[in-house]
Amino acid sequence: MNHLLAGLDKLHDFDEIIDVRTPMEYADDHIPGACNAPVLSNEERVLIGTMYKQVSPFEASRAGAALVARNIARHLETTFADRPQRWRPLVYCWRGGKRSGSMTLMFNMIGWRARQLDGGYKQYRRATLDALQTLPRALRYVVLTGPTGSGKTRLLHALRQAGAQTLDLEELAAHRGSLLGALPDAQQPTQKRFDTLLAARLREFDAHRPVYVEAESRKIGALELPAALLQAMHQGECIDVRCSRDDRTRFLQQDYARLFDNPDWLKAQLQRMVGLHSRDTIQGWIALVDEGRREDLARELIDRHYDPAYARSSRSHFTGLTQAMRVDFRPNDEDIAEQALALIRRRQ
Structure with missing residues (x-):
């Protein structure tokens, strides 16, 4: 999925766009049409971030992985329970890192054709600002x-x-x-x-x-x-x-x-x-x-x-x-x- 954001029309190639960031991040902005299926809540993200700084990256990663696993399981049992076998979602988080990577991995293990958005929302935001410099002139x-x-x-x-x-x-x-x-x-x-x-x-x-x-x-x-x-x-x-x-x-x-x-x-x-x-x-x-x-x-x-x-x-x-x-x-x-x-x- 290299250079996906060079042509934003390619986002429509997917059956669904899933934003796994927190509800607060999603409310701030999100890709049009994306649904929010957070793998960490607002409070959980603060908790893991604090643990990362005050305890250790290892302990934060272990605690975060447990929370992410439980939240993904809950989404599988509710939000995505009716998705068909040939479902093809695009998953993104802030920078295309662990949060979206975890859900993408789980989706693909199930058999869905999930893809992770390279660079995540941060890259999308950069593409949006670039577009606002070029589109008006046309x-x-x-x-x-x-x-x-x-x-x-x-x-x-x-x-x-x-x-x-x-x-x-x-x-x-x-x-x-x-x-x-x-x-x-x-x-x-x-x-x-x-x-x-x-x-x-x-x-x-x-x-x-x-x-x-x-x-x-x-x-x-x-x-x-x-x-x-x-x-x-x-x-x-x-x-x-x-x-x-x-x-x-x-x-x-x-x-x-x-x-x-x-x-x-x-x-x-x-x-x-x-x-x-x-x-x-x-x-x-x-x-x-x-x-x-x-x-x-x-x-x-x-x-x-x-x-x-x-x-x-x-x-x-x-x-x-x-x-x-x-x-x-x-x-x-x-x-x-x-x-x-x-x-x-x-x-x-």
Whole structure:
């Protein structure tokens, strides 16, 4: 299985990908589609690591082998009890060492055609970072620009439903991109997980067709975009998405419904904006939340936060902005699908 990661499509040659690292390592990031069958639990790995340093490598190896054997036996009796004789799994751990080697050996002794991933997750991670430097440059981007509340994300979703290739960075990042962009019912993935999901998405695209993407800054919440992707987006074609102030106000009330429905959380997010705005201004916005005045709060945010921030932002790095096609978008209308189709036809 030499140079497996030189062509990541070869991962699909296996019936199943098995990550034998701890649940904590798996949650941090894993190969897309991999299932977690840890040969050491989070606590067991700490215990063996401590024993290795404080007692001796030999005692740690002996104790670790016993734990690994028991855990593999349990997986054979449960997780993998129904796998057929011709099953072909790919097994990996952190560096392609003892943990994945132990399970691979046991699988092959049973008669399954198991393979161990050379270099383990560490090598996969290196391949992911390499891919994020090369894949973005092979694609043509159509960047949706425009002030907050103009419905760029809604337009992006409509373009996807219309058959266009779209890259929804905010969906991958579980964040809407602004100071109020955090989702009250979802945590952002780790940086490693975001990188993996992004690389997987980029591999799906047809380089002969454009990729529609929303303009983003260097960071979405706590996550950082790859430099190569940002550079490629900055050099892409731009579409200036505009809509009326009334439409933006209505749209923000819908788009931020989850925030408005969780007033304590929303007020905590507004408090984080102290420094960008005076305490009196923030307290005024919090009062609007307490009074349920959603429309007034939406207008305040547009007039006193989003539009001034958009005016201050440097958009000079988008080289196609001066020739951008202007699109008057109506994000609250029922004909969003038709508007997206009209945009695709207009570009052709």
